[in-house]
Structures are given as structure tokens and as C-alpha cells.
Amino acid sequence: MSTNHFSISRLEDFAAALYGAVGMDADKARSVARLQVLTDAMGRRTHGLAMAPLYLADIAKGGLQVRGEPVVLKDHGAAVVWDGGYLPGLWLMERAIDMAVQRAATMGVVTVAIQKSHHIGCLAALVKQAADRGCVAIIANSEPAAKRVAPYGGTEALFTPNPFAVGYPGPEHPVLVDICASITTTSMTRQKYAAGESFEHPWLLDGHGQPTRDPAVLEHSEPRGSLQLLGGQEYGHKGFGLALMIEALSQGLSGHGRKDAPKRWGGNVFLQVINPDFFAGAEAFVEQTDFLSQQCRGNRPIDPARPVRLPGDQASQLIERAHREGVSYDDAAWQALVDWSGKLGVALPVAQAPA
Numbered sequence: 344m345s346t347n348h349f350s351i352s353r354l355e356d357f358a359a360a361l362y363g364a365v366g367m368d369a370d371k372a373r374s375v376a377r378l379q380v381l382t383d384a385m386g387r388r389t390h391g392l393a394m395a396p397l398y399l400a401d402i403a404k405g406g407l408q409v410r411g412e413p414v415v416l417k418d419h420g421a422a423v424v425w426d427g428g429y430l431p432g433l434w435l436m437e438r439a440i441d442m443a444v445q446r447a448a449t450m451g452v453v454t455v456a457i458q459k460s461h462h463i464g465c466l467a468a469l470v471k472q473a474a475d476r477g478c479v480a481i482i483a484n485s486e487p488a489a490k491r492v493a494p495y496g497g498t499e500a501l502f503t504p505n506p507f508a509v510g511y512p513g514p515e516h517p518v519l520v521d522i523c524a525s526i527t528t529t530s531m532t533r534q535k536y537a538a539g540e541s542f543e544h545p546w547l548l549d550g551h552g553q554p555t556r557d558p559a560v561l562e563h564s565e566p567r568g569s570l571q572l573l574g575g576q577e578y579g580h581k582g583f584g585l586a587l588m589i590e591a592l593s594q595g596l597s598g599h600g601r602k603d604a605p606k607r608w609g610g611n612v613f614l615q616v617i618n619p620d621f622f623a624g625a626e627a628f629v630e631q632t633d634f635l636s637q638q639c640r641g642n643r644p645i646d647p648a649r650p651v652r653l654p655g656d657q658a659s660q661l662i663e664r665a666h667r668e669g670v671s672y673d674d675a676a677w678q679a680l681v682d683w684s685g686k687l688g689v690a691l692p693v694a695q696a697p698a
Contacts, residue, residue, distance in 0.1 A: 347677075348669030353692035354380045357684075358392055364687040365402050367409035367431070374434040382465040383672075384665035385658040389530040390465040392672070396679040398431075398462070399687075406607050407431065407461045413438070416458075416598070420446065423455045424597060429609050432463035436612065440472045440480065443616035447478055451621030456592075457612040458599035467521035467658065470510025474517030477625055479617040482508045483589040488605040491561060492525045493569040495583035498552040500569040504528050505589040510655075512625075514633055519655035524586035525570040532558045532570065537675075546571050589613075669695035 349357075358376035363369060375398070383391030401407040406429065413435060414426040423442075427435050435457060443453040463469065466482050473480035483505070490500040504523040511518050526546040535542060535558040545554035550566030554576060560568030572582030592613035594600030599611060619628035636653050644650045672680070684691050 347694040348671045349692045350669050350695045351380055351384060351665060353695070354383070354392065354670060357680075357689065357692040358395060360689045361395060361399065361680075361683060361687060362409070364689050365399060365409065367402070371409065371431050371434040374437050375431050378433040378437065378464060378468055380670070381471075381662075382468045383670050384662045385465070385468060386661045387465045387467065387658075388672075388676070389528070389534065390468075392680060393676045394462065394464065396683055399683055401461075401608055406609075413457070421450045421453050423453070425455065425457045426599075427457050427460035427609075427612075429459055429461050429607065432461040432610060432612075433469075435460050436463050436469050436482075436614070437472065439612075439614050440469065440616065443480075443614060444473055444476050444478055447616045447618040447621075451618050453616050454596075455612075455614040456597040457614070458594075458597035459605075460610050460612050462608065463610055463612060465521070466506050466508035467510070467519040467655075470508045470521075471517055471519055471658075473616050474510035474512050474519070477512050477619070479511045479619065479628075480509070481613075481615040481617075482506075483592045483613040484610050485590050485593045485600075486608070486610045487594055487600045487603070488607060488609060489529075491529055491570050492572060492582075492586065493548060493552070494586075495572055495579040498548070498550060498566075498569075500567065502586045502590065504570060505586045507585065507589055511632060512619075512629060513636065513655070514629060516659035517655055518632065518636065518653050519658055521654065522573075524573055524582045524589060526573055526575065526582075527570055529561070529570070532561050536561075536563065 355376045358379060359372040362372035362375055379391045398407055402409055408429045411428055411430055413428060416424040416426055439455045443455055446453045463484055470480040470482055485505045486503040489503045492502040492504060493500050504525040506523040508521040541556040545556050547555050547560055547568055548571055549555045549560045549568040550564060572579035573585060574581040593611040596613060597611050619625045639651050639653060642651045
């Protein structure tokens with residue numbers, strides 16, 4: 344890990360300048376930069392600025408579109424469908440969440456389905472945008488052009504990890520549940536392979552459906568392997584069910600998916616925003632959910648040095664630390680950003696003075 348720390352504001356300016364240098368609209372560049380840096384501050388490093396070199400490379404290939412607006416395919420007020428046109432996924436999601444939160448103030452529940460979005464990054468960072476404003480947010484995401492997870496009992500990859508997230512408000516910070524239908528992710532598998540490491544547990548299947556710790560089976564072997572479904576060999580039907588649910592919500596409702604055989608990097612999205620005021624009320628919602636949260640945190644831990652924590656507890660602490668101390672990057676991730684800054688003529692951010 345690099346010893347240099349950079350302030351959040353300087354990292355946002357740097358990332359926005361990188362995207363601006365390749366022609367991305369200023370509002371889109373700022374949105375993508377802000378959410379990627381937030382993701383890093385939350386500790387989700389695989390989906391923060393580590394994605395910037397991949398986005399920039401895809402822009403150069405014509406995959407990620409840098410200008411334009413989503414096409415509204417349907418708008419019934421509380422139910423909306425967009426064609427994202429492979430515009431920046433983080434920007435599309437921020438736009439959709441803002442719209443849904445505003446409409447939920449008068450409609451209670453607003454659902455948005457998006458087809459042909461580009462990559463939408465860390466779902467926990469996205470549901471946080473609505474939870475911070477007092478709403479419950481649900482996001483399901485799939486990538487119909489990719490196949491990395493086999494159906495339960497099969498040997499051939501068919502799904503993507505298919506992340507699913509729920510965020511809801513709490514008295515101090517939101518609870519941020521961010522899971523997926525597979526045990527591990529594509530990004531983590533690629534990191535392990537690049538580092539020459541094996542997983543500690545057999546979280547993948549080889550091309551014959553046998554459990555393995557070798558990350559090479561996903562993309563560097565024949566026949567290719569797959570990521571194991573959540574639940575593994577014994578209970579993978581649970582992950583299979585989750586994967587099917589996410590595909591139906593994100594592809595079925597948006598009207599675009601695997602049947603269309605897309606070839607470019609992108610994703611389909613299901614977003615639902617719920618205003619608790621239309622149910623038992625915001626105060627009652629927080630009272631009930633926080634009671635359970637405190638019961639979880641107070642539960643007798645297996646290891647006294649590692650008490651039970653809620654999803655979002657660590658992210659909140661890390662964000663607070665990042666604002667105080669800045670954010671640092673491992674050498675490989677930072678070097679990739681340095682390379683792009685040189686290629687595009689964008690000045691690197693000045694490191695933050697030690698706290």
C-alpha cells in the first residue's frame with residue numbers, strides 16, 4: 344500500500360479531470376468521480392478508482408458513451424423504464440435515484456428499470472444516496488453480455504455475480520446490505536489471478552463442475568470454470584434463486600437481456616425507492632430497524648475481539664477516517680492511474696500532509 348494519502352476533494356477533482364480529458368460531459372465526469380471516490384472511502388477498493396483505467400479504456404474503444412441523455416421508454420410516474428445508451432452507469436444511477444426520491448415524496452414507492460446502462464460500480468454506495476435522504480432503496484443489477492456463474496447443477500457459466508443491495512436509514516448512519524448471487528466476485532478473482540494467489544476456500548468450479556481454489560479457471564483454462572453460487576455445492580440452489588430473481592427484475596422489467604445477445608460491457612438495473620412516511624412512518628421505521636440493529640450488535644460474539652457489526656458500520660467508520668486522513672492506494676492501482684494521467688496530460692493530485 345502506498346504511503347501517500349490524498350484528500351477526497353483532490354481525488355474527486357483528479358478523477359473528474361481524467362474523464363473530462365476524454366470528452367465526458369462535466370456533470371457525468373463529476374458524478375462518476377464522486378461516487379468512485381466515495382466507494383474507495385467506504386473500503387470497497389475493487390469498485391472505486393481502480394475501475395477508472397477500465398472505464399477510460401472502454402471509452403477509447405467506443406463502449407462507454409460520454410455524452411447524451413437516457414431515452415425514456417415509459418414513464419407512468421411511479422414506474423419508469425430508461426434506455427441508458429451505455430452512458431456512465433454511476434451518473435445514470437445518481438439521476439435515477441434523485442428522480443425516484445423526489446417522486447417518492449408524493450407517490451410513496453417509485454420503481455425504475457434501466458436497460459443498456461454501463462457499469463454501475465458499488466451498489467452500497469448507490470443505495471446510500473437514498474438512505475441518507477430517509478428512503479429505503481433496493482437495487483438489482485445484471486450484465487447480460489457476460490457469463491461467469493453456472494446455474495445450480497450445471498458446468499457452463501451463464502450468469503454474472505448479479506449484485507443486489509438494500510439501503511435504509513438509521514439514527515447515526517444507514518444500514519447498507521450489498522450481496523451477490525455468487526460466493527466471490529469477478530474482480531476479486533482477477534485480483535487473485537494477477538497476484539498469483541489462490542483463494543483460501545474452493546469458491547470456484549472448474550470446467551467439469553468440481554470445486555477449486557484456483558482463480559485461473561474462470562478465464563484462463565479450457566473448459567472454462569465458473570464462480571460458485573452462494574451456498575456452494577450443498578446449498579447453491581439459494582444463490583441460483585437469487586440470480587434468477589435479479590435477472591428477472593433487471594432484464595425482464597427493462598425489456599432487454601440475454602435473449603438480445605449484447606456484446607458490449609454494460610448492465611441492466613432494477614431500482615426501487617420507498618418512502619417510509621407512506622407506511623407506518625419514518626419514526627416508526629427507524630425505531631423498529633434500529634431496535635433490531637442494537638440487538639444484533641449486543642449479541643454475544645464468538646470472538647470478543649470481533650463484536651457483531653451491521654452492514655454499513657464499517658463503511659461509516661472508514662468514510663469518517665477518509666475525511667480525516669485521506670485515501671491511499673496500493674501500488675498497482677495507483678500506477679495505473681499515474682499512467683493514464685500521463686497519457687491524458689492530467690496533473691496528479693498533491694498528497695495530503697500526514698495527520
